[in-house]
Amino acid sequence: MKLELRGITKVFGTFVANDAIDLVVEPGEIHSLLGENGAGKSTLMNVLYGLYRPDGGEILLDDEPVRFSGPGDAMRAGIGMVHQHFMLVPPFTVAENVMLGNEPGTFGFLDLASARRTVRELSARFGFDIDPDAVVEDLPVGAQQRVEIIKALSRQAKVLVLDEPTAVLTPHETDELMGIMRQLRDEGTSIVFITHKLREVKAVADRITVIRRGRIVGTADPSADQTELASLMVGRSVALDLDKAPAAPGEVALEVRGLGVTDADGVVLLDDVDLDVHRGEVLGVAGVQGNGQTELTEALLGLQKGARGSIRLDGAELVGRSTRQILDAGVGFVPEDRTHDALVPDFSVAENLVLDQHHRAPYATGVLLHPEAVRRRATAEVEEFDVRTGSIDDAVSTLSGGNQQKVVMARALGRDLSLFIASQPTRGVDVGSIEFLHRRIVAERDKGTPVIIVSTELDEVIQLSDRIAVMYRGGILGIVPADEDRDVLGLMMAGYTAEAAREAVAAGARTSDTTLADEGDIV
Amino acid sequence: MSAPTEGQAPAVAPGTATQPGDPGTPGAEAAERSAGSVLQSIARSNVLVVVLAFVFAFVVGSVLILVSDVDVRAAAGYFLSRPGDLIGASWTAITEAYAAMFRGAVFDLPGARKVADDIAERGGSGLYLLGPAFLRGIKPLLETLTVATPLIIASVGMAVSFRSGLFNIGGTGQLIVGATAAGYVGFAIDLPVVIHLLVCILAAIVAGGLYGGIAGFLKARFGASEVITTIMLNWIATYALAFALTTSAFTGANKAQPTSPAIAGTARLPLLAGDQYRLHLGLVIALLAVVFLWWLMSRSTLGFRFRAVGSNPRAAEVAGIDVGRSAIGVMVVAGALVGLAGGVHVLGTEQRLTGSIAGSIGFDAITVALLGRSGPVGILLAGVLFAGLSTGGRFMESAQGVPIDLVQVIQALVVLFIAAPPLVRFLVGLGGVDRPRAPRRRTATGAHAAPVLAADAAAVAAAEGPAAPREGAHRAPVEPAADGGAQPPGPPGDPAEPVGPVDSADPADPAGTHSTVDPCGPDAPKGENA
Known part of the structure; x- marks a missing residue:
């Protein structure tokens, strides 16, 4: 189905969120809407989905003007939307979620069997690997997202809008999602892919429309240069490479020995971690999410009550101290989830x-x-x-x-620190701000502060770090120099030791993560 | 609270054991947080909505006056032949009723005129005439202020807990404990003049603070919902006082009556406006309490922590704030203030302990705090307004035969309208649904009648569930709170029921899925790109 937006304008008070936006999405194309946070991408899609009434302009489906007074209308017209925050009922099963709001059945009896069948069919057709009877809250985030996609497809969506779908995914899940997107496109679904991540756009989009401050500022081809796209998006030239001076590490400031955390069920979350961080160096912690990074940073902050082992900062023991005491000792902390943990x-x-x-x-x-x-x-x-x-x-x-995120970073960096710890320092932050925040982190290092950066984005770790520790299943698998081969790091994140990974790479092994990296490599 | 040990979600919420939110279970924690955010939104409900709520409540009240008025009903019987009669009778009934309310609550013009006429007859004029007439006229206003005094102080205590995200329903209990402590010191101990009063007030503050602190401790240490514990503590205090008033230690010589001896003269709050009025120094204490509320919440580190924990306990904890200690602190401060209200009430207005010393102040204070948006000025205005409604209503009943229940209905309607801002906006034809960054629908509630309130507290939590996805559908994530909140609140009066909505958002925590081996672990980032 061909989707056309003509002159869509949406005004909130005096703020023009969308200013006469024209957009054409051809059948069977992945059309990427690229823009910074707050550029008006989501507003535009909410207009399309009938959540907002436009103040001007019209929507055409297959050249027929349509008007939506709510998401119901939009769904019936064949528009499906996967929101950044999933609209699923956590304790319901996949099948129940899929039929929610569109319950098949007669006389008030639910036809769960047909919903199950739909899930199974779609799952098989696109290789989603989703069990219709699984309870949604037990599924990993990537799978929950696929449930959202199934939900849209089960309503015969011909145009699928994905709003920042990769913001919540691990690199591996992102790869999988891109595969799904390509497959959907090949079967004729039009996809609107909203994002601010350049690499993903280049990897998967057929056409790119860049939006800034509510206006379309340009369209581009996926072959366009990344820097060019970034400056189009931000409105000024952006340096994607971080040129930082080599570290001048001083003496060891932070000494972690045998740090362990076990949860109430006896599961070992952090397994005997040993770490040294020197003054004036950035230690990056890489790893797939959920391998103990959260526990490591929280144990350093005294937020893990039952932590074992020893953490010495400038010779003073931190284990057993309260979070307040640790913060007062000059530790600056940026938690990984700003909404939940920081603000x-x-x-x-x-x-x-x-x-x-x-x-x-x-x-x-x-x-x-x-x-x-x-x-x-x-x-x-x-x-x-x-x-x-x-x-x-x-x-x-x-x-x-x-x-x-800038507020959280400013809070942590706004005083003299004896240690700076940042988890996902740039999550959900646009390109322009990433550049700035990265410079601030390096500046802190150059002041002589020991810095720990935890990120699930390998690019970020590689860019910022002087040494990289890879975490796997709660332990540190190895600490390698920052110029280690990407493929080696990728394999280490999958559980290879440094030596084994190097051997495997020498023998020609590659990780799925790097295929993506090569398609549009920032580094 | 169901087994706080069962779901220590390790990866997501470590260290929740000391949180006042349900330890461990992220769902319940979210429910707590959503209840907290309801409180926050109540605290910021629109002034216009409050004013309109009063207008509508009085309009509905007018209808009820008409229905209950004999003349109006008689005139309705021959409406078709003489419609003017009905309209005339209706107008008379409504204006007279509200005039009587005003006369009973603010200024007694007929009374003042009568005094003036009497003096004029005896040849007085000028100030000799106006002075006494004015003093007679403002008698209702001073009575209203007297009634408002404990209400305002108790509301200040409530506001402290509401703005800190704790739904303290324990006003009655804390009030009784404060009144009992102050009263006992007041009649049983002999002390010199000023000191006796100060010791009594101190006793009220300490007793109330300790009593409130129990709920805070239970929350901080064991994760017990303050809604439940404070309600139960109300009953304990009520019956403990009833029992105490059967013992000779409390009744003194007069064992037949379940009342204490009168408070010693040395411990009474001095009258402010002379013998013919009941207004006492408590009013000044109430004003000081209001100033204290402002200072505590916006100028002290303690209030800063209280508010931070109330709004996002997890972020507060990460920033080094001891969440459990904060919960105890909140309840101690709130309880101390409400206890002070009880002390002032017994030392100033009542002057002896009775089993019904608390009356409905404890619950009215909740309503006043909600109406006043938990702010100092709002509480002052709402407190005087509520007191005026009740003194005026009493006069209206005796003068016009309009049942006092009507006032209760009006009070309840005010709260009802405030609880549903969209309804108010709908009634005045203000639309405006889509806004950028559409904030959550402001939901507020409260209730007047005592037993209903407990269930209502839960209904507030419930309201957030269904309400959020409606307007904020495009941005509100599916929260665990929603499924718990969506359950209908229990029947009013059943103290066990509110647990349902508040607590049942307790989906079995998929703790098992948090093991570190799962590369796509469920600790999904909740990143938000607004």
């Missing part, structure tokens, strides 16, 4: 910036808070980190994801 949504930007320091001078004396000091700090940080906010008194929840 208080109702608090202003200013209040969030002092969340971990609010009890200390100059922000407080005893129980007395000093709002002027808090505001002064906020004004300075917002300026320095270029946090785009109306006012430092705005609730942090009104900021875009990238700007929220």
Whole structure:
């Protein structure tokens, strides 16, 4: 089905989210909508899906103008949408979720069998490997996303909108999703692929439309140069490569010995980890998500209550100390999930910036808070980190994801540190801001602070790190120099030791992750 | 709370054991958080909505006045022949009823005029006439302020807990404990004049704080829902007081009556406006309490922590804030304030302990705090307004024969309308559905009648479930809270029921899936690109 948007305009108050947008998606093409956070991509798709009524312009399906008054209309017209946050009922099974809102059956009796059959058919046709009777909340994120796709396909979606589908996926799952997208395209489905990740666009899109501040600023071919796309998207030239001076590591500042964490069920989450981090170096922690990185950073912060072993920072033991004491010892921390672990949504930007320091001078004396000091700090940080906010008194929840991340980074970096730990420092952040945040991290290293960066994006780890520790099943599999071969790192993430991985690569083995990397390599 | 040990989700929520949220179970934790965010949104409900809610409540109240008015019903009988009669009778009934309410709550113009006439007859004029007349006229207003005094102080305590994400339903219990402590010190111990009063007030604060602290401790240490524990603590306090009033330690010589001896003169709160009014120093304490609320919540590190934990306990914990200690702190402070209200009530207004000393203040305070959006100014206004409704309503009943129940209905309607901002907007024809970054629908609730409230507290949590996906469908993730919240709240009055919605968002935690061997582990990033 051919989808055409003509002159779509959407205005919120005085803010023009979409300004006369024209977009044509041909049948059987993957059309990528590329833009920074807050550029208006999601608004446009919500207009298409009937969630917003446009203030101008029209939608045409196969050259017929259509009007949607809600998602129901859009679905009936053959438009399917997979939201960034899944719209699934966690305790329901896959089949139940798929038929939800479109229950087959007569006289109020559910026809679960036919829903199951649909799931099985679609699953088999596209190689989804989804059991219709699995409970959704037990499925990994990638599988949940496939359930969303099945849901859309089961309603005969001819146009499938994927809103930032890779934001929640591991590199491996991203590869799988791209395979699925290609297959869907080959069977005639049109796909609108919303993202801000250049590499994915280049890997999978047939056509690229770049959107910035609510307007279409250009269309491009997947063969276009990455830097070119990035500058189109951001509106200025962007350096994708991080040129950093070689590290000048000093003495060992952080000594981790035999650090272990076991959960209540006796599962070992962190297994006897030994690590040294020197002053003025970045230690990258690579690994597929869920291999103990979260536990490692949390144990360092005193958030894992039952941690064993020893963590010495500048000679002082941290195990057994409270999070407050550890933070007061000069540890700056950026948690991996800013919404859940880092920000208080109702608090202003200013209040969030002092969340971990609010009890200390100059922000407080005893129980007395000093709002002027808090505001002064906020004004300075917002300026320095270029946090785009109306006012430092705005609730942090009104900021875009990238700007929220800048607030978290500013909070952690805004004082003299004895150790800086950042998990997924640039998750959900657009290209322009990534560049800035990376520079800040390197600047912190150059000040002589030991830095630990945990990221599931191998590119990021490679770019930032001076040494890379690969985690696998709760343990450190090995620590390699930052210029280690990508394929070796990929194999190590899959459980090979460094030596075995090097041998395998020498023998010609490649990981699936690197196929993608080669198609559009940032490094 | 169902087995806090069962689901220590290791990878996602380590260290939740000390969290006031349900330890371990992410679902329940989310439910807690959603209940917390409901409180937050109540705290910020629109002023316009509040005003309109009153307008609508009074409109509905007018209808009820008409239905209950004899003349109106008589005139309705011959409506077709003389429609003017019905309209006239209706107008009279409504205006007289509301005039009586005003007269009973704010200014007694007929009473003042009568005093003025009496003095004029005896030859007085000028200030000799206006002075006494004015003093007679403002008697209802001062009575309203007297009634408002404990209500405002208790609401301040409620506001502290609401803004910290804790749904403290224990006003009654904390009030009783405070009143009992102050009352006992007041009649059983002899102390010099000023000191006696101060010791009584201190006793009320300490007793209330400790009593509130019990709920806080149970929450921090064992993850017990404060909604349940505070309700149960209400009953314990109520019956403990009833029992105490059968013992000679409390009744003194007069063993036949379940009331204590009068508070000693040295311990009474001094009257503020002379003998003919009941208004006492408690009003000043109420004003100080309101100022304290402002200071605590916006100028102290303690309030900063309370609010942070109330809004996102996990982020607060990661930022080094001890979440459990904060929960205890919140409940101690809230309980101390409500206990103070009880002390003021017994030392100023009641002057002796009775089994019904708390009346409905404990629950009204919840409503007032919600109405006042848990802010200092709002609470002051809402407290006086509520007190005015009840003093005015009493007068309306005696003067116009309009049942006092009507006032209760109006109070309940006000809360009902405030709980449903979309309804209010719909009624005045304000649309405006899609906004950028559409915030969650503001949901608010509260209730007037005591037993209904417990269930309502749960209904608040429930409201968030179905409400969120409706307007915020395009951005609201499917939250675990939704499935728990979607369950209908239990029948009113059953204290066990609210557990359902609050607690049942407790889907078996897929802890097993968190083992590190799963490369696509379920700790899905919840990254948000707004």
